[in-house]
Amino acid sequence: MPDLFPNVVDFENLHAAYLGARVQKRYRSSILKFGYELEENLLALRRELTRKTYRHGGYREFVVTDSKKRVIKAAPFRDRVVHHAVCNVIEPIFEPSFIYDSYACRNGKGTHAAIIRLEHFIRSSKNASPRERERERERERRSCRKCIA
Numbered sequence: 029m030p031d032l033f034p035n036v037v038d039f040e041n042l043h044a045a046y047l048g049a050r051v052q053k054r055y056r057s058s059i060l061k062f063g064y065e066l067e068e069n070l071l072a073l074r075r076e077l078t079r080k081t082y083r084h085g086g087y088r089e090f091v092v093t094d095s096k097k098r099v100i101k102a103a104p105f106r107d108r109v110v111h112h113a114v115c116n117v118i119e120p121i122f123e124p125s126f127i128y129d130s131y132a133c134r135n136g137k138g139t140h141a142a143i144i145r146l147e148h149f150i151r152s153s154k155n156a157s158p159r160e161r162e163r164e165r166e167r168e169r170r171s172c173r174k175c176i177a
Contacts, residue, residue, distance in 0.1 A: 035117045037077045042070045045112035049105065058105045073106060082110070143168070 035041060046066065050059050062069050076082035085104035092098050103111065119135075126134065131142040146168055150161045 032117050032121075036113050037074050039070060039074060041116055042074055042109065042113050045109045045116055046070065048112040048116070049108040056105075062105050062109075069106065070109075073109065077110070084110075 043066075046062070050063070053059055054063075073082070084107050087101040087103055089099060089101050092100055123134070129142075129145060131137040131139070131145075147165060150164050150168075
């Protein structure tokens, strides 16, 4: 396998990673601060990664109460940029080896796509009666709600 590190620390990749990390969060203060001196921050990250002096920051902890109470730990924004930079490089390598029906943490996939695919399989099942298919669909909806919650 070739050395992927130069691709991770490439300035264009770090910039693309910045854009990816800020999606749907671009007006948060930490992201605005990072973006205010974007070039300097990306060059500093590149320098730290290249010199092997980069250290991951501490996680911010908060509680979300949507369907149930969950404790979330979020990485600092500059660390999220590094996460995206690594994923930008390794995702195209590993993506082709994943099975089609793997849905977690993949572009164009996710919980909703998995539910749609499951419903397709249930509907196309030749041996199941409509009543059995409906019971199975309801069971899967409850199961998916538990996964999301």
